[in-house]
Amino acid sequence: MNDTKAVIIIPTYNEASAIKNTIVDLERYVTLTEGYLVEILVFDSSSTDETQSIVKTLQAEYSNLYLTTEQEKSGLGSAYIKAMKYAMHEMNAGIVFEFDADGSHQPKYIPEMLALFDQGADVVVGSRYVKDGSIPKDWGWHRKALSVLGNWVARLFLTNKYKDMTSGFRGTRTAVLKKVNLDKLLSKNYAYKIHLFWALHKAKAKIQEYPIEFIDRQAGYSKFPKNNMIESLKVVLLLRYYEVKRYMKVVLVGGVGALIQLTIFNVLRHFFSPELANLVGVECAIISNFILNNHISFRDQRFARSMGWRFWLRKMAKFNVISLGSLVVQVLIVFFGTKWLGQAFLTDNALVLTGIIIASVMNYKGYVKLIWKDAHKA
Numbered sequence: 001m002n003d004t005k006a007v008i009i010i011p012t013y014n015e016a017s018a019i020k021n022t023i024v025d026l027e028r029y030v031t032l033t034e035g036y037l038v039e040i041l042v043f044d045s046s047s048t049d050e051t052q053s054i055v056k057t058l059q060a061e062y063s064n065l066y067l068t069t070e071q072e073k074s075g076l077g078s079a080y081i082k083a084m085k086y087a088m089h090e091m092n093a094g095i096v097f098e099f100d101a102d103g104s105h106q107p108k109y110i111p112e113m114l115a116l117f118d119q120g121a122d123v124v125v126g127s128r129y130v131k132d133g134s135i136p137k138d139w140g141w142h143r144k145a146l147s148v149l150g151n152w153v154a155r156l157f158l159t160n161k162y163k164d165m166t167s168g169f170r171g172t173r174t175a176v177l178k179k180v181n182l183d184k185l186l187s188k189n190y191a192y193k194i195h196l197f198w199a200l201h202k203a204k205a206k207i208q209e210y211p212i213e214f215i216d217r218q219a220g221y222s223k224f225p226k227n228n229m230i231e232s233l234k235v236v237l238l239l240r241y242y243e244v245k246r247y248m249k250v251v252l253v254g255g256v257g258a259l260i261q262l263t264i265f266n267v268l269r270h271f272f273s274p275e276l277a278n279l280v281g282v283e284c285a286i287i288s289n290f291i292l293n294n295h296i297s298f299r300d301q302r303f304a305r306s307m308g309w310r311f312w313l314r315k316m317a318k319f320n321v322i323s324l325g326s327l328v329v330q331v332l333i334v335f336f337g338t339k340w341l342g343q344a345f346l347t348d349n350a351l352v353l354t355g356i357i358i359a360s361v362m363n364y365k366g367y368v369k370l371i372w373k374d375a376h377k378a
Contacts, residue, residue, distance in 0.1 A: 001174055003094035005037045006114060007087040011079040012042055015101040016049040022101050023058055023065065029107040030064070036114055039064040039091060042101075043083035045073040066091070077192025081182045088174045097171045098193075104215055105169045113171050113210050122176045123200050125162070126169030127209035133164070136216045150232050154194055157240045158201075163209055165197045166190075166232070172200065179203040190228045191235040198239055249297035250364050256292060257285035282327070283320075290319045298372040315371055322366035329362060330355035 008026060012019055023040060030038040040062070042055045046069060055067045068086055070079065080098055087093040095117060099105050105126065113124045127133050128147075135147060147166070154165040170193075180199040185192050200207060261281040268277035294302045303315065330352070337351040 001088070001094050002037070002092045003173075004035060005039065005091070005093050006033075006095040006097060006171070007091050007093040008038065008040045008097040008099050008110070009080060009083040009087060010040065010042045010099050010101045011045065011076060011083060012047060012051050012055075012101045013045045013073055014047045014049045014051060016047070016051045016054055018102050019051055020054050020058065022103055023055070023062070025103075026099075026107045026110070027062055027065075029110050033111045033114055035118070036095075037064075038110070038114075039066060039093075041066045041068065041083055041087055041091065043079050043086070044069045045079055046071060075188035076190055077185060078188040080192065081185065084174075084177065084182065088178070093174055095171055095173055096177065098168055100168055106213065106215065109169075109210065109212055116208055116210060117171070117173065120206060121208040122173045122205040123207040124171045125164060125167050125197075125207060125209045126212040126214075127162075127164035127167055128212060128214045129163040130209045130211050133209075133211035134213045136214065139216065146229050150229060153233060154197075154236050157236045158194075158198055161201070162197070162207065166193050167212075168193060169212060169214075170197075172205075176200060176203055176205045179205075186235045186238055187231055189231060191232040194232055194235050195239065246297055247364050250293060250367065251360055253289050253292040253297055254360060254363070257289040260288050261285035286320055286323045287316075289323065290316055293367065293372075298367070301372050318370050319367075322363060322370065325366075326359035326362045330359050333358065 010019075010022065015022075019042070023042075026040055030040075042065070044052050044055070044067065052067065052069065055065070059065045059067065068083070070082060073079075074082075084096050087096050095114070097110070097113075109126060113126065116124045128135050129151060135144065139147075150166050151164060155162070158165070168190075177200075180196065180203060182196075185195045185199075187195060197207075261278075261284065264281035264284050265274075265277050268280055271277075272280075303312065333355040334348070334351045337354075338348065341347050341351075
């Protein structure tokens with residue numbers, strides 16, 4: 001991996017009318033980049049027109065222009081993933097850009113977007129919906145609605161931290177891209193953009209949005225699929241479902257732990273003080289929760305026995321701290337809540353329920369970030 005090498009990926013399928021202008025325009029701005037070696041990779045999906053011939057002719061003029069192909073068209077997302085792997089493993093890219101062949105992405109933004117990587121960004125997104133960004137004014141209302149609505153849905157169900165989660169103009173450090181399982185993206189078409197964005201977000205990438213003016217293609221015909229909105233909605237809902245599904249497993253495991261705690265407490269309280277009996281019950285519940293979460297909630301990232309007893313002890317110690325910390329939060333909520341609101345059956349139970357909900361969310365966040373921190377690797 002060469003941190004100073006950026007590869008601009010252009011997927012093509014029958015783009016003979018546009019590809020020459022796109023490459024020539026890119027080459028004009030590539031010369032303006034400082035501190036980076038910029039190469040262009042055209043990934044063609046077996047075009048039936050002259051796209052490949054045009055690129056091969058241009059290769060005689062531009063030494064930084066590369067062409068690779070797939071035998072049959074597999075979808076935009078699939079093409080990008082194949083090209084990214086090629087750029088990382090064969091071209092030693094430190095940064096990869098996703099870039100449209102049709103001229104809708106303007107090359108003039110490349111030098112300024114690259115400069116943001118020098119300032120610490122892991123991902124730089126060409127954003128149409130931040131200040132100074134824009135979409136074509138002459139777009140039909142349905143195209144505008146699909147674009148705006150698609151982003152609104154993604155922000156509603158996933159995260160509202162970003163303005164443009166469906167942008168196709170994006171630069172990504174390969175170091176952070178390698179943290180994502182590219183083979184498990186839910187879409188092989190346009191909706192791959194949303195899943196990849198979400199996966200980079202979950203991988204704690206420093207994502208920065210850069211305002212761009214998105215322009216409509218000047219030649220050829222639009223390949224915007226009619227079912228794009230439906231597929232994007234499906235991807236967004238599935239991603240949120242996977243998040244909730246894991247959380248619900250953690251809650252279920254917590255319920256089992258509570259039953260274990262109560263059972264042990266009621267057995268031991270006949271032989272020891274209630275405080276000691278409860279303490280033993282709590283610790284047994286924590287151990288149970290750790291084991292069951294490892295094999296059920298976070299099964300895809302479970303710890304192997306071969307990792308050694310020291311590794312297990314460290315993880316168990318962290319798990320104890322998180323679990324006991326959430327218990328303290330519950331106690332404080334009930335204590336201060338009753339001081340403020342007074343004691344009554346409904347009030348007391350509402351406070352306990354509130355404490356349980358907040359503690360369960362805290363536990364879940366702690367498990368993901370500190371115990372099974374790679375469990376959301378997409």
